[in-house]
Amino acid sequence: MGVKIKQIDEWRYLIPKSGKMRVPGLVFSSAQLMPTIKEEQSLLQVVNVATLPGIVNYSLAMPDIHWGYGFPIGGVAAFRTEDGIVSPGGVGYDINCGVRLLTTALMASEIRPRIKDLVGALFKNIPTGVGSRGKIRLSTKEEKKVAVQGSSWAVKKGLGTNEDLARTEDQGVIRGADPETVSERAYKRGHDELGTLGSGNHFLEIQTVEEIYDHEIANVFNLFEGQLTVLIHSGSRGFGHQICDDFLKEMGTRVRESGFDLPDRQLACAYINSEIGQRYLSSMACAANYAWANRQIIMHWTRETFEKILEISPRELRMELLYDVCHNIAKIEKHAVDKKDITLCVHRKGATRSLPPGHPNVPEIYRTVGQPVLIPGDMGTHSYVMAGSQQAMVETFGSTCHGAGRVLSRKQAIKTARGRAINRELEDKGICVQSRGKTTLMEEMPEAYKDISLVVEAVHMAGLAKKVAKLRPLGVIKG
Amino acid sequence: MNANPLNYEIIDHTADLGIVVKGGKIKELFVNAANAMTDLMVKADISEKGIKRKLIVEGEDLPDLMVRWLSEILYLFSGEHILVSAMEIGSINPTRLHSILSVVSLEKSRHEILREIKGVTYHQIAVEETGDGWEARVIFDI
Numbered sequence: 001m002g003v004k005i006k007q008i009d010e011w012r013y014l015i016p017k018s019g020k021m022r023v024p025g026l027v028f029s030s031a032q033l034m035p036t037i038k039e040e041q042s043l044l045q046v047v048n049v050a051t052l053p054g055i056v057n058y059s060l061a062m063p064d065i066h067w068g069y070g071f072p073i074g075g076v077a078a079f080r081t082e083d084g085i086v087s088p089g090g091v092g093y094d095i096n097c098g099v100r101l102l103t104t105a106l107m108a109s110e111i112r113p114r115i116k117d118l119v120g121a122l123f124k125n126i127p128t129g130v131g132s133r134g135k136i137r138l139s140t141k142e143e144k145k146v147a148v149q150g151s152s153w154a155v156k157k158g159l160g161t162n163e164d165l166a167r168t169e170d171q172g173v174i175r176g177a178d179p180e181t182v183s184e185r186a187y188k189r190g191h192d193e194l195g196t197l198g199s200g201n202h203f204l205e206i207q208t209v210e211e212i213y214d215h216e217i218a219n220v221f222n223l224f225e226g227q228l229t230v231l232i233h234s235g236s237r238g239f240g241h242q243i244c245d246d247f248l249k250e251m252g253t254r255v256r257e258s259g260f261d262l263p264d265r266q267l268a269c270a271y272i273n274s275e276i277g278q279r280y281l282s283s284m285a286c287a288a289n290y291a292w293a294n295r296q297i298i299m300h301w302t303r304e305t306f307e308k309i310l311e312i313s314p315r316e317l318r319m320e321l322l323y324d325v326c327h328n329i330a331k332i333e334k335h336a337v338d339k340k341d342i343t344l345c346v347h348r349k350g351a352t353r354s355l356p357p358g359h360p361n362v363p364e365i366y367r368t369v370g371q372p373v374l375i376p377g378d379m380g381t382h383s384y385v386m387a388g389s390q391q392a393m394v395e396t397f398g399s400t401c402h403g404a405g406r407v408l409s410r411k412q413a414i415k416t417a418r419g420r421a422i423n424r425e426l427e428d429k430g431i432c433v434q435s436r437g438k439t440t441l442m443e444e445m446p447e448a449y450k451d452i453s454l455v456v457e458a459v460h461m462a463g464l465a466k467k468v469a470k471l472r473p474l475g476v477i478k479g
Numbered sequence: 480m481n482a483n484p485l486n487y488e489i490i491d492h493t494a495d496l497g498i499v500v501k502g503g504k505i506k507e508l509f510v511n512a513a514n515a516m517t518d519l520m521v522k523a524d525i526s527e528k529g530i531k532r533k534l535i536v537e538g539e540d541l542p543d544l545m546v547r548w549l550s551e552i553l554y555l556f557s558g559e560h561i562l563v564s565a566m567e568i569g570s571i572n573p574t575r576l577h578s579i580l581s582v583v584s585l586e587k588s589r590h591e592i593l594r595e596i597k598g599v600t601y602h603q604i605a606v607e608e609t610g611d612g613w614e615a616r617v618i619f620d621i
Contacts, residue, residue, distance in 0.1 A: 040493050067493040069602030069618055093597040093620045129592065189558045199595040200621050238557050241597045241620075245550060252601060256539060265542070265601035409491040410621065439593050443621075479595070 003043040011462035015043065015059075020263070021050040026058040026395075030458045033063055033450065036407050045072035048263040052077070053271070054084020056337055056344060060396055062351050063458035064405030064450065068092075070266030073350035073406075076399045079272065081332065081343045086277050087269035088247040088284075090347035092328040095244060095284055096291035097202075097235030099374045100168070100299060100324035101385065103221075104306075104317055106228040108208030108474060114310060115206060119432045119475040121305045122204060126298055127196040129436030129479040134195040136297070140187045143239075143290075144179035146194065150289030151296040151324075159300040166363055168324040169353065172292035174331075177285035183246050186283075190239030190290060195297040197234050199436065199479025201444055203379060204302065205231045206475040210382065213467040217369045217387050221322055223469045230306075230319070231383055231471070232298050233376050235328065240287035247280045272345050281330065281345075288329060295324060322385070323363075323372035327352045327402035335397050346397045354388040354400040354465045362388070373465045375456060376403050379433065379478060380426055380446030383471045384456045391463030400464040404452035410443045417442035426476075435478040444478065487515035490616070495600070497618040501609075505541075506568040508606070508613040509576065512545060513552050513566060516599070516619070520556060522591040529564040529581035536576045541606040544576060545615055549599040552580075557595075560585040596621060 005013050005027065013034065015025030025046040029037060037043065042065050049071055050059035056078045065074035070089030079085055111118070127134050138146065146153045151172025154160050165171045197204060209227040212218045223229075236243075252268040254276060262268065270277040303319045310317070330347045337344075355362050355371040362371045371388035381404065392398050408416065422441045423433045435441050460467045487500040500515050502508030517523075536551055538544030555561040565581035597620040605616040 042493075069495060069600040069620060073494050089600075089602075129595075185554060185558055189554075200597075242554070242558070245598050248598075248601065249547065249550075252543070253539065265604060268601065406493045409493050410496050411489045411491055436592075443594070 003047055005043060011458055015046060021047060023050050023055050023058050025050055025061070027061040027065065028458060028462050028464065029063050030454060032454050033458060036450065037065055040067040042067045042072040045070070046075065048267060049075060049077050051263055052079065052085050052087070052267065052269060054079040056080060060399070062399070062401040063455045064350065064401045064403055066405045068349065070264055071347065071349040074401060075349045076347065076351045076396055078335065078344040078346045078397045081272045081345055084272055084345060085269040086272045086280055086330055086345050087267055087347065088244045088251065088280060089266045089268060090349050091244065091284060091330050092349055093241045093244045094235035094328055095240035095287035096326040097328040098291065098295065098324060098326035099231060099233045099376050100295050101322040101374050102230040102299060102302065102319050103223060103322050104228045104319050106317065107226045108228045109226060111228055111310070115475045116432050118206060118306065118309050119434050119477060121309045122302065123434040123477045125301050125305045126204060126477065128477055129199050134192055136194045138191045138194060140191070143187050143190055146293045147179045147182060147286035147289050148177050149173060150292040154293045154296040154300065160296050164296060164299070164321045167321045168292060169326055172296065172324065174285035174288045176282055177289055178282040179286055181279045181283045182243060182286050186239050186242035186246065189242050190237065193237040193239065194290070194294055195301065196237060197298060197477070197479055198237055199440060202234045203476050203478045204298065205379070205473050207231060207383065207471040207473050209469050210472040211470040213469065214387070217466070217468045220366060220369045221372055221385065221468060222320070223385060229471055230302055231374070231376055232295055232302065234295055234298060236287040236291035237294065239290045243283045243287045247283065251276060284330060288326065291326065292324065323374060325352050325374050333397065344397065346399070348399055350402045351399045352402045353398055354392040355398050356388050356390040356393055359388070370466070373400055375401060375452070377452040378404055378446055378449040379444060379473060379476045380429060380431060381449070381452055384452065384467065385469040385471065386456070386460070386465035387468050389463055389465055392465060396464055400459045401455050404449040404455055406448055407450045408448040413445055413448040414439065414442045416447055417445050431473050432475040433478065440478055486511040492618055495618055495621045497616065500615050500617070501612060503612040505613050506571055508615055509545065509548055509568055509571065510566055512549060512615055512617060513563065516549055516552065516596065517563060519619070520593055520596055521562065522593060523562060523564070524589070527564045527583050529583040532580045532582050534578045534580050538574055541573045542604040544573065545606050545617065546599050546601055546604055548576060549617065553596060553599060555582065556585065562590060594621060
């Protein structure tokens with residue numbers, strides 16, 4: 001799309017400042033990943049983000065970058081709070097979409113014959129799919145409590161433990177969530193969706209630890225080869241989608257009224273200091289908290305399902321939360337810019353926080369080795385556990401990649417999958433799948449995604465996170 | 480209700496799903512766009528009779544009006560579990576649209592869900608008059 005880009009070193013590519021760009025673009029990638037990135041419009045989106053007021057250092061892109069709407073997916077951008085903007089499109093519709101990884105005391109080899117039963121039971125116990133209505137019905141009053149309290153709401157209801165909260169990013173709550181800033185429509189959409197997985201790329205996966213790269217860190221994370229693990233990928237459901245929608249429309253109108261020229265209408269934004277900017281951040285926090293409660297509840301039902309199907313006690317199962325990260329979020333954080341600590345609004349749109357060893361926001365149990373960074377693959381390929389790094393603090397406001405990143409459009413994926421039985425192909429690879437939506441399996445087929453090992457290698461080599469372990473899927477439920 | 484496949488085409492977009500939809504007249508374009516979006520989400524019987532419901536949408540220009548119109552129909556689907564089985568646009572100008580919708584309750588036993596649309600985006604939104612009618616380009620978040 002005519003974006004000039006030059007390679008700086010093996011893992012970094014610079015988009016020099018031009019036109020209305022306020023800062024240059026910096027793309028973390030590799031010779032193997034770059035050709036597909038150049039084929040689509042994501043680099044132009046990196047340029048567009050660089051034009052927004054208050055942006056600091058660079059408009060950044062992780063190696064899983066692909067063409068999104070407004071911001072690229074895999075994009076990271078930080079804005080000064082005093083004169084910068086916040087953009088709902090820089091967070092996305094699925095506010096606090098994220099993943100959590102559960103470890104167990106079991107070896108996958110012992111459970112192998114029971115995977116099919118487990119997948120079937122999980123599929124029954126955890127509502128999945130479009131408009132899936134949960135087992136929980138909330139009054140608006142109760143929904144507002146979820147929006148303020150996040151994961152701890154679920155724990156108070158007996159759906160988890162305090163230990164779970166300690167092992168969740170920000171303890172599963174963003175402070176400053178004002179439930180009165182959220183629309184009636186959002187509450188209506190959210191009242192029966194708490195504890196539902198959703199559809200699209202969301203999934204729950206039973207996995208095994210296939211390879212350990214860093215034994216010292218793996219020990220601290222309680223990961224060992226052959227271990228059975230579970231990964232949950234979900235977000236804020238219709239509650240978050242509606243909040244994004246409401247604010248995009250309101251901010252879009254204000255932007256046009258003020259005569260501010262945006263390169264893409266989806267980049268609608270507001271100054272962080274403005275009334276609407278603050279109101280968005282408050283509503284976004286409500287959605288983020290809803291998402292954390294959602295994943296907490298899904299985890300609780302996962303524990304219950306395993307105990308019942310395998311007929312073992314919680315003590316034998318020891319299904320513990322390793323960590324929970326969000327990868328669609330805007331956060332107010334302090335970072336060093338030009339040797340001064342300043343307050344920024346860091347947008348991570350398809351990017352994961354990556355805090356180094358010693359950082360006060362890393363749970364105490366992991367503080368010596370850094371924050372666990374969870375990189376989910378797609379349903380047929382590996383996922384990775386990494387550890388946060390100091391280099392990420394220096395270059396990317398403590399951020400790294402969030403997944404494989406798509407390479408095929410949904411249209412191309414359906415075309416490629418036509419006439420094939422994707423679930424049988426996965427079964428042949430030893431992966432048992434149950435899904436709800438008819439087109440989901442085709443659109444989410446393994447070939448639709450980049451090779452995650454290349455993405456992980458690029459961030460590892462660039463120093464944005466450190467490889468710790470590789471996980472292989474055994475069973476998947478999808479919406 | 481599934482739209483005539485000739486009325487819309489899926490366009491390549493890496494993360495999400497986009498459509499290019501056509502209509503002879505502007506009213507037809509808006510009806511076809513709504514039918515196309517529903518067609519992407521659900522497989523349903525075209526002959527279902529529904530309850531009439533009035534819907535007025537306001538926007539700042541035609542592209543904004545298109546996003547808001549589709550967002551309203553998407554909200555009915557995801558927020559109220561209502562399927563629009565037919566619609567008639569009474570009047571339309573670049574900032575306002577009056578319509579009468581025919582709606583039925585969404586039931587999984589009768590309506591096969593194909594995929595979830597999270598939102599109707601403004602990304603590269605376009606509503607334009609072409610040589611032989613009207614054309615719109617819309618990208619949905621999936």
